[in-house]
Amino acid sequence: MADDKKTAKLSFGDKELELPMMSPTAGPDVIDIRKLYAQGDVFTYDPGFTSTAATDSSITFIDGDKGELLHRGYPIDQLAEKSHFLEVCYLLLYGELPSATELEDFESRVTNHTMLHEQMVYFYRGFRRDAHPMAIMTGVVGAMSAFYHDSTDINDPWQREVASIRLIAKMPTIAAWAYKFSIGQPFIYPRNDLDYASNFLRMCFAVPAEDYEVNPILSRAMDRIFTLHADHEQNASTSTVRLASSSGANPFACIAAGIACLWGPAHGGANQACLEMLREIGTPDRIPEFIARAKDKDDPFRLMGFGHRVYKNFDPRARVMKQSADEVLDLLGVENNPTLQVAKVLEQAAIDDPYFAERKLYPNVDFYSGIILDAMGFPTSMFTPIFALARTVGWISQWKEMIEDPAMKIGRPRQLYTGAPMRDYVDVENR
Numbered sequence: 001m002a003d004d005k006k007t008a009k010l011s012f013g014d015k016e017l018e019l020p021m022m023s024p025t026a027g028p029d030v031i032d033i034r035k036l037y038a039q040g041d042v043f044t045y046d047p048g049f050t051s052t053a054a055t056d057s058s059i060t061f062i063d064g065d066k067g068e069l070l071h072r073g074y075p076i077d078q079l080a081e082k083s084h085f086l087e088v089c090y091l092l093l094y095g096e097l098p099s100a101t102e103l104e105d106f107e108s109r110v111t112n113h114t115m116l117h118e119q120m121v122y123f124y125r126g127f128r129r130d131a132h133p134m135a136i137m138t139g140v141v142g143a144m145s146a147f148y149h150d151s152t153d154i155n156d157p158w159q160r161e162v163a164s165i166r167l168i169a170k171m172p173t174i175a176a177w178a179y180k181f182s183i184g185q186p187f188i189y190p191r192n193d194l195d196y197a198s199n200f201l202r203m204c205f206a207v208p209a210e211d212y213e214v215n216p217i218l219s220r221a222m223d224r225i226f227t228l229h230a231d232h233e234q235n236a237s238t239s240t241v242r243l244a245s246s247s248g249a250n251p252f253a254c255i256a257a258g259i260a261c262l263w264g265p266a267h268g269g270a271n272q273a274c275l276e277m278l279r280e281i282g283t284p285d286r287i288p289e290f291i292a293r294a295k296d297k298d299d300p301f302r303l304m305g306f307g308h309r310v311y312k313n314f315d316p317r318a319r320v321m322k323q324s325a326d327e328v329l330d331l332l333g334v335e336n337n338p339t340l341q342v343a344k345v346l347e348q349a350a351i352d353d354p355y356f357a358e359r360k361l362y363p364n365v366d367f368y369s370g371i372i373l374d375a376m377g378f379p380t381s382m383f384t385p386i387f388a389l390a391r392t393v394g395w396i397s398q399w400k401e402m403i404e405d406p407a408m409k410i411g412r413p414r415q416l417y418t419g420a421p422m423r424d425y426v427d428v429e430n431r
Helices: 036-040 076-082 085-094 100-111 120-124 133-146 157-183 196-205 216-228 236-245 251-262 270-281 284-295 316-332 338-352 354-358 365-376 380-403
Strands: 002-012 015-022 060-063 068-071
Touching (some): 015 036, 068 076, 076 216, 076 316, 085 100, 085 196, 085 216, 085 380, 100 157, 120 133, 120 157, 133 157, 133 251, 157 196, 157 251, 157 380, 196 216, 216 316, 216 365, 216 380, 236 251, 251 380, 270 284, 270 338, 270 365, 270 380, 284 338, 316 365, 338 354, 365 380
Antiparallel strands (some): 002 015
């Protein structure tokens, strides 16, 4: 919020401006530059927006130096240990933890919206049989506005609410069907007697000839993956959703834009890259070779799944994910999976190596989530769709917050123009 006692002075040329400052609940103070162009006829230059607060938000807070991630003030490790995904969804959407009655009502509403419009089956069949699941999800979510006309009016609070519930409820079905289509198996419909994570696992691994009994350890691990990926402040895909939303686009189009952004390997593909690295290493006896390469500044190889761009200390999500990884590997075993054998040995080798400890390159959430998903039987092509499924509630929460903000305006970043100055057109015969 604005702090009347704090200002920042900016001097350039013969101008001196006094800019207001804002103090957040947590985190560094912010210099308010909204009137910088009007008063000083200058812009700021910040590629990647790494030093720019493009919005104010009360949903998620990250302190990368301390290794903190808070949802509405609650530490992520407490939520992952004591709560479950749909309760975290409620918290992100509405700002407070629900009462028992509120949670039961919310879970019921989500459960009753898990089925897709039956005509969407034909939409899936329009894709090539080898289409990537993320391509399918981007298309299907974008197409929801063609099937659910009664929840596209962003100016109607009730329609915004219905769209929010529909997206959270239907995303597991959309992702599971994208997987089933990619492997040529029949679609499995959701069941109302299963919890959110168990329903997703069943829709992915059951077949009509033989049902799939969901193991509670795997269901709990999947629920934690969803919880730990639910929101992560103003990252690239969330910022994409917000920018698309600022134009007044319908919610399904905005979430499809977020999925498309998440597909980028620099954003949502980290756990897939980690698994591919483990497979490149191949066997535990080659780990010293790759650790030596990671330490060599002249070698482009780097260990994927260690360290984090935001967290300069440790990834607070990783501790809980490691516990789930250990539980899943104890259940499923690693003896016949060389990739998982490499992962277990590499994890300990990196933790014990002073080089990585000094640089705080600890295993992150992508390292452990990739191990879990691989052990469950998911191909790497499904890792990012599962990330998108989990992040949907974060996108929706950010979208709702933005739409309900009376100060909202369409996003319009400025630029530092480096092209040719004004020049006159030359007729083609004179060029």
